Amino acid sequence: MSNTSGSWHSAFFVYTRPRVAAMIFLGFSAGLPFSLISTTLSAWLADEHVDLSVIGYFSLVGVAYSVKVLWAPVVDRLPLPLLDSWLGRRRSWMLSAQLGIAVGLWAISGADVVGHLADVALLAVLVAFCSATQDIAIDAYRIEAAAVRFQGAMAAMYVFGYRLSLLAAGAGVFYIAEFASWRLAYQVMAASMLLGIITTLLVKEPSHKQAAEERQLEASLESALGIADLSSPLKRLTGWLSDAVLSPFVEFFQRNGRTGLLILLLIAVYKMSDIAMGVMANPFYLELGFSKKDIADVSKIFGFFMTILGTSLGGVLVMKFGIMRPLLLGAVIVAATNLLFAALAVVEPDTRLLAGVISADNLSGGIASAAFIAYLSSLTNTAYTATQYALFSSLMTLPAKLIGSISGEVVAQFGYHAFFVYSAVIGLPGVVLVLVLMRLPTASPDK
Numbered sequence: 164m165s166n167t168s169g170s171w172h173s174a175f176f177v178y179t180r181p182r183v184a185a186m187i188f189l190g191f192s193a194g195l196p197f198s199l200i201s202t203t204l205s206a207w208l209a210d211e212h213v214d215l216s217v218i219g220y221f222s223l224v225g226v227a228y229s230v231k232v233l234w235a236p237v238v239d240r241l242p243l244p245l246l247d248s249w250l251g252r253r254r255s256w257m258l259s260a261q262l263g264i265a266v267g268l269w270a271i272s273g274a275d276v277v278g279h280l281a282d283v284a285l286l287a288v289l290v291a292f293c294s295a296t297q298d299i300a301i302d303a304y305r306i307e308a309a310a311v312r313f314q315g316a317m318a319a320m321y322v323f324g325y326r327l328s329l330l331a332a333g334a335g336v337f338y339i340a341e342f343a344s345w346r347l348a349y350q351v352m353a354a355s356m357l358l359g360i361i362t363t364l365l366v367k368e369p370s371h372k373q374a375a376e377e378r379q380l381e382a383s384l385e386s387a388l389g390i391a392d393l394s395s396p397l398k399r400l401t402g403w404l405s406d407a408v409l410s411p412f413v414e415f416f417q418r419n420g421r422t423g424l425l426i427l428l429l430i431a432v433y434k435m436s437d438i439a440m441g442v443m444a445n446p447f448y449l450e451l452g453f454s455k456k457d458i459a460d461v462s463k464i465f466g467f468f469m470t471i472l473g474t475s476l477g478g479v480l481v482m483k484f485g486i487m488r489p490l491l492l493g494a495v496i497v498a499a500t501n502l503l504f505a506a507l508a509v510v511e512p513d514t515r516l517l518a519g520v521i522s523a524d525n526l527s528g529g530i531a532s533a534a535f536i537a538y539l540s541s542l543t544n545t546a547y548t549a550t551q552y553a554l555f556s557s558l559m560t561l562p563a564k565l566i567g568s569i570s571g572e573v574v575a576q577f578g579y580h581a582f583f584v585y586s587a588v589i590g591l592p593g594v595v596l597v598l599v600l601m602r603l604p605t606a607s608p609d610k
Contacts, residue, residue, distance in 0.1 A: 170483060177316040177482050178475070182308050185366050186317050189257075189301050190324025191331075192359020196264050196294040198332035199352055200224055200287045204271075206337070207345045211277050221284065227291040229561075231299055235553035236407035238299045251368030253307065256300035258363045263293035265356040272349035297359075302556070303549040306540045307369035311608055315481025315489065318536035319474035322529070326467055331355065370545075380414055381406045411547035411554070418544065422603055426542065429596040430555055431562045433535055436498050436590030437528055438563035440583065443570045447504070447579050451512040461518045469522045473529020480530065481537045485609035490538050491597045493531025498590030500524045505583035535559075541608035 177183055201222065208218045238256050242248075246255035267290035274283050305317050332352060339348035384405050416423045448458045480489040503520045510516070539559070543551040566589065574582045 175479055177313060177478065178320065180309075180313070180316075182366065183313060183316050183320055185362055186305060186320035187324040187327075188358045188362040189304075190321035191328040192261060192264075192324075192356060192362070193294070193298055193301055193321070194325035194328030195332050195352060195355060195359075196268065196290050197228075198329055199268060199271075199336070199349065200290050200294070203332055203336050204287060207340070208276060210340075210345070213277065213280065217280065221287065224284070224287045224291045227288070227295045228298070229557065231295040232550070232553040232557045234296070235299050235550045236404075236411070238296060239303070239411075239547060239549040240403070240407040250363075253300055253304040254363050254366070254368050257297060257304065258360065260293045260297035260300060261356055261359045261363060264290055264297065265353045265360070267293060268349055268353035268356070272346045272353065276345075299549050299553055302552045304366075304369060306543055306548050306552060307545055308366070311486070311537070311541045312482055314537035314540040315486070315533045316478035318533045318540075319471075319478035319529075321536075322474045322532065323471050326470060330467070380417065381410050384409055384413065407550070411544075411550040414544055414547060415542075415551060422600075425596060425600060425603075427558060429593065429600060430539065430558050432589075432596065433494060433531075433593040434559055435563040435566055435593065436501060436586055437531070438560070439566050439570055439589060440501050440504065440524075440586040443574055443579070443582060444504075446574075447508070448517070450579065451507070451517075453512060453514070453517060457514055457517070461514065461521055465518050465522045466525045469525035470529045473526040473531075474533045475529075476526075477530040477533025478537075481534055486534060486537050486541060487597065487601045487609045489530065489534035491594065491601065493527065493534045494590060494593040494597055496527035497531045498587045498594065500527045501583050501587035501590065505580050505587070508578070508580040508583060538608070 201224070205218050205221060208221065242252060243255045243259060246259065249255070250258060267286050271283060271286045271290070274286065276283050301321075305321065306314070309317050336345075336348040336352065339351060385402050390402050390405070419426060445458065445462075448462075449455075477489055477493065480492070500520070500523045503523055507516060507520050539552060539555045542555060570582065570586075573585055577585075
């Protein structure tokens with residue numbers, strides 16, 4: 164890949180590609196239901212004076228996003244009747260999930276949130292399941308629709324659309340509810356799913372053919388399990404499960420060998436510094452004496468635009484330099500910006516300083532996210548895209564969330580200054596692992 168300054172124009176030009184631009188609308192469709200069945204729905208229930216303990220239980224519907232890897236093999240391999248022959252594997256699952264989300268949101272808008280809470284909960288679970296399924300299908304589509312060098316840009320446009328949807332499902336819904344009603348707000352959001360539906364119908368189905376090597380691998384696994392003849396329904400079911408569930412994991416390690424363990428370790432620790440710091444960010448701002456309005460204005464306005472700028476820049480850097488160098492840059496600057504928060508903890512509170520630190524944090528986070536999503540995308544085999552990427556995305560967040568859960572204990576024991584230094588230090592393993600993998604030709608997608 165060219166690294167000359169003359170290629171910068173073509174690197175930025177990537178955002179004019181139709182498939183890259185389409186990710187804005189698919190990202191919007193992916194992000195819209197997330198808030199509508201979590202924080203925004205909680206606000207509606209609270210406004211209707213539903214008991215707070217009951218509202219708390221509604222957060223459990225979000226578990227669907229954490230366990231989507233369990234049914235990703237189905238999305239990967241199971242053709243939907245009629246729709247598959249019309250739209251193809253990825254678009255048929257995307258469309259079905261989008262229709263399910265739209266219907267679910269419309270049904271919630273007409274439900275009695277006080278008298279029939281159980282119905283609202285079931286509808287929220289339906290929307291969450293369809294939303295997680297849509298995420299699986301869109302991730303697979305994004306990876307298969309463009310070459311590796313475009314994945315940073317695809318991720319940037321996806322994040323842009325996702326962030327816009329969070330504004331619509333958050334502030335947008337609150338405005339409509341204030342001047343009209345919650346029911347109308349949810350009806351408008353249900354209708355907004357048309358953006359994703361129309362995009363799904365317009366984009367072209369990507370190619371995701373299974374190579375001979377994967378067919379041979381699946382045959383070998385079936386033979387090892389003693390089900391090669393597939394002579395009975397039970398053996399056929401076991402064979403399907405072997406092909407859909409076991410083969411993606413075996414293929415990954417067959418392709419990467421022992422290096423696969425280092426790759427999985429990098430996936431587990433790369434976002435750890437960022438997520439651990441984020442848990443305590445808002446309590447830290449309040450501790451410094453900033454008002455809720457100051458926090459909202461700075462984090463929402465600066466946070467939104469700097470994240471979009473960061474992901475866009477990350478996409479260009481991936482296009483220009485490949486994946487590994489932007490991935491290394493992202494790991495370094497995310498850890499480094501945590502030290503800015505440590506400095507903020509020992510100086511006089513100042514809104515301009517807060518804006519600068521939050522801007523740097525969101526810019527670095529955006530660059531890291533674009534590069535990391537591109538890296539994860541490069542690790543998948545197109546025969547098992549949905550399953551492998553769902554595994555990577557789950558592994559990406561689970562250890563970081565576990566580390567983040569003890570953030571309050573660290574602050575209570577040592578204070579905010581020490582905590583932010585600690586959150587920077589736990590980013591160092593990610594830096595080291597990227598450097599190690601860059602030296603291994605089989606582990607670096609740039610080589």
